[in-house]
Amino acid sequence: MAYLLLEGNEEQKELAGKYLKPLMDLAKRGTSGCFCDLMYDVINQGLCMGCGTCAASCPVHAITLEFGKPQGERDLCIKCGSCYGACPRSFFNLDVISEFENISEIIAKALKDGESDD
Template sequence: MSILARIKSFFGMEAKPDKEASQEEVEKVAEEKAKPRIGYIHLSGCTGDGMSLTENYDILAPLLTDMIDIVYGQTLVDLWEMPEMDIALVEGSCCLQDEHSVHELMEVREKAGLVVAFGSCAATGCFTRYSRGGQQAQPNHESFVPIADLVKVDLAIPGCPPSPEIIAKTVVAAINGDMDYLQPMMDLAGYTEACGCDLQTKVVNQALCIGCGTCAMACQTRALSMTNGRPELNENRCIKCGICYTQCPRSWWPAERINQDLGL
């Protein structure tokens, strides 16, 4: 079954456009739809992605109580056996030397309808790409890969962490079956080898850079600056999260959505 059909069948609805994640809509959705079962799987990440989720104070209470059921997650649910889930949010990359992580990820793929790489560690490996092992408590833990290297990923939400806003927008779009909004996340599921140097190879080298500065603005570690109208990467600061290229207006261009959001 296609990912579109799968999401739609989970929520028993057809795709429809949706403008904003407003309080009213959140409540409306909460009343109308069966609650999707969500699991939160924590691999090698810092919990920053989950914390960013909880920063959606205004919609968090109705989200957790009325809109979704959290059915699995360390510290969230008192359950050892992984249940069937509609959506699994996976935070963190997967350590190849840690058999528990590998098994858990495999099991997630079996038990979850949709697997979401939630945050850049899961999506691109991010910071954990630099791991070279040789440290306590497990000196042989050295190989950390984006989860799409091991299992099929349906959606990726990069960010270190993803902003509270993109999380809210994505949740509401998913529950509303707004597939147009989610399309870029489906496309980004294939973007697993990210680096600040993508700006050079995929934008500047391709005669597409216009020197707007969006990449440098978006960089979450200030690894980028603008020199003579072009991004300049400080490799020592780059964590390979992929946000610079993801936000670049010359990587992909969601024209219809922007016009819709602006009322144009």
């Protein structure tokens, strides 16, 4: 990716930027957000493994584990994003995975087309 951003043609640079955008969005969520983001992106998509990292990272103890599933107390949540940033599964959001797969295919095709032009 870094090579494409630095040395690629304009189309390759644009594709690399699109590829990295979901990562930048995830990085932003780790510094602000709320349990509802974690609920939507991880728990409701069946990605939560019940490790309790989100509950352990919450500075105000707004998250508890009940039967291996995180439960958030919205009234206590200070929307700091620590639960989202700490969750080992927050990166695996299915929307992000789909976007990566689509962009990866486009980049692979562009690179292959670029090789055939040589």
